[in-house]
Amino acid sequence: MTTPNDPTVSDLVCARCDVPLEMGKVNASYLGQVFPVDLPRCPSCGFVYVSEELAYGRMLNVEQALEDK
Amino acid sequence: MDSKKVKQWEALCIEEQPPACTAACPLHVDARAMVEKIAAGDFSAAFAIYARIVPFPAIIGHICDHPCEGVCRREEAGGAVRIGLIERALVEASYPTLKRTAQQARRAKRVAIVGAGLSGLTAAYDLLMKGHQVTVFEADAHPLERLHHDYADDLPPSAIAADLGMLQRLGVDIRCRSRVVAGAGPLGLDTLIGDHDAVLLALGPGPALAFSPTVRLTDNGRIDIDPFSRATSHPKVFGGGFHSEQGERYSPIGSVHDGRRAAASIDRFLQGASLTAQRQDDGAGGTCLFVNTAAHPPVPPVEPLDRRAGYSEAEAVEEARRCFPCHCLECVKACPFLAHYKTYPRRAVREIYNNDSIVMGNRKSNRMIDSCALCGLCDAVCPTDLAMGDVCLEARRSMVERGHMPISHHEFALNDMAHARSARFALARHQPGFAASSVLFFPGCQLPASSPDQVVRLYRHLCASIEGGVGLMLDCCGAPAHWAGRQQFHEEIAAELRSTWKAMGQPTIVTACSSCLKTLGQSLPDIPVHSVWPLLSELGWQIEASPAASLPLAIHDPCSGRHAKGVQRAVRELAAAVGAEVRELSGAELTTCCGYGGLAQFANPVVADKIVDQRIGESEDDYLTYCAMCRDNFARRGKRAVHLLDLLLPPIDGSDPAARPDPGFSRRRENRTRLKMALLKDLWDEDMTDPLPQSNVVIPDEVRAQMERKLILAEDVIAVITNAESSGQKLKDRASDHFIATGRAGNVTTWVEYELADGVPIVRRAYCHRMEVEAKP
Ligand code: SF4
Ligand code: SF4
Ligand SMILES: [Zn+2]
16 A cells, blocks of 8 residues: 555644544444544544554554454 | 365375475485575585485495486486485585484384395394394494495495494494304394394395295295385294395395385384384385476586596586476466465465364465466466366355355455446347347446447447347346355346346347356356357458557457357457457466456455566567456556457547556446446437436546555545535644545445645545444443
């Protein structure tokens, strides 16, 4: 894959709520498994942000490990 | 998977058979591994391989009659590798590194050996190494007396002394000038039998009348020895030595093997084990290892500068480099998938079967199983016709059936198939003005997705040339479901296709896709399905010289058409008819996949690219093919390539068809729908009820290419932006003023980064994942 060109998280604001993202508790789930993780999210509406680096890095690894279980 | 079938597949692959040299060596020295080490300059590793098997390296290294050379396959390409001379140089260089320590036997036994020739001393050596006490009785004044005389020219006395010294250090007791006689008395055979746990008569040639009746003799007065176990009529007495190999020329390595076999029997006897059960020391033999010697240019053997001294180390290395080394691996050489996984079928079949059998735990080979292109090249090159594609497909089916194969490998392709089978593309109609069809044109789903207007032109041509009405059926043959191992799904699709065909009045189906031809032929064997190319060739083609045929074209047959001889011929005829100079690549029989086959490019893009890149590298010429996916994959990897239709129906705008880029999966979908819309309008004067969504989203080419690699569709990206713009739910990057939005379609979450230029969204990036994330309340 290409090297992700993710923005700096502190530059991201929720456009609807007009507030910067903050780290918060998030449930990540795949194939019936649920993991609590900390990810940037809108403190007001709960919109969760996943960066490209995360999507094709750690997240993909976990997806594939679960798929092969 | 059926374990019996798996065993049969495994047995077909002969790659693990020994090379001819090893098979011909009575001791089975792994000459191939040894010579490979020498070729790499690693003498000590080579010597370790040699000395692990050969009891007297110094002696045998000088006088071995090397039956290995007689069967060396290099003989067919310049001359047999001089293994004997290499071994001699090896021993001379590395003998000082010889280290030997005997095992500690739990209960050491006493063994008497009569005769200190090569056979007797080999038995002595083997039994000493097992920890037994060995006494050797020799009538002559010296052990190995015969070697001193018979090999005076080749065998320096120092070599004999070195090996005997080694034997002494292991604790042998050799008593010379001790002729064993019959009966009792200090050197009587009966006394030896009484004083020892076993006795080996390793005698020279000639009758042994004196030892009767303690042991039974044969009619010509020799000791009667079982050739396999070396047992005599007396349970404690075994026979070895040259006298058991009547009429044969004396062979030093044969003598060594003879002693080794007797020692193995004695050791079994001393342990109370069966002399025959599970014995594999069966001596020299042949092998069924296949070696493609024709692939190696001839190279003559290295001549030693000093004949008497033999090879120098450098000469030995040079000669060792002439060893191929012998392997089959015909399929691995041909198939980038097998090469990528650094495996060969015998091993891969086992690995695949194990992966299939896992109940709990990691199935590490899932992706490997889904990376095979099911192209059939391996069975075409395999001397025993082992089809890895069958193995992988069977494994996919078995794992899909039990819910063990991740859908993520194939979901994108199955969705593409669903698109081709939906109202956005699928259609079945009689030719306008006809209430029935004499033939039903089935262009497939990828040709219309790649070249929609050529499909329209071809359809019009067929309508104009064939009487009785040419029906049109736009659909997918179900190959993706078949390749994904989704058997039941594939059967459902086949049933649907059958009912459409019935509703059309059961006409003969004519397809423009090799995969459709093969897949429909397999799943609907009773329905007449033909390729369009022989039909076109029969009808004749009007245009004289096609502009795309101005350069020579190297022809690539699609892998699904590997055995479709009639189609291959017709395609070549058609190309010639429009003036193309067609050059063969590998020939149709040995054609390769383009990466799309078996859905390899979805499960493993790296492997699929290796497959297509290897093919591209075969010729500088533009390629000619008659499969849309082959053409587009060549184009995607930068190879100029034309489809046969580009020759028959050159682009109306005069553009260079070989330079046409790969449309990619997003445009393929658009093309299918545009084709259907155009046909409905032009031929049946109907408007499509579900036209393409209008959108002002701009996707620059390089972003589109990245999206293709990530298997992200333009329509999904557009949906994400449309939704974000109407709901306002998006992130804003204050540094770039870009927006980031997301949406989930099916099992995939897509993220899009875009900017708004005067209200027009321009996509900058897209990515996706399958995991779902949700803020905790
Ligand atoms: S071609 Fe491949 S499968 Fe066939 S015997 Fe050789 S290594 Fe085995
Ligand atoms: S990709 Fe083709 S040649 Fe390679 S193992 Fe699969 S079917 Fe055989
Ligand atoms: Zn918000």
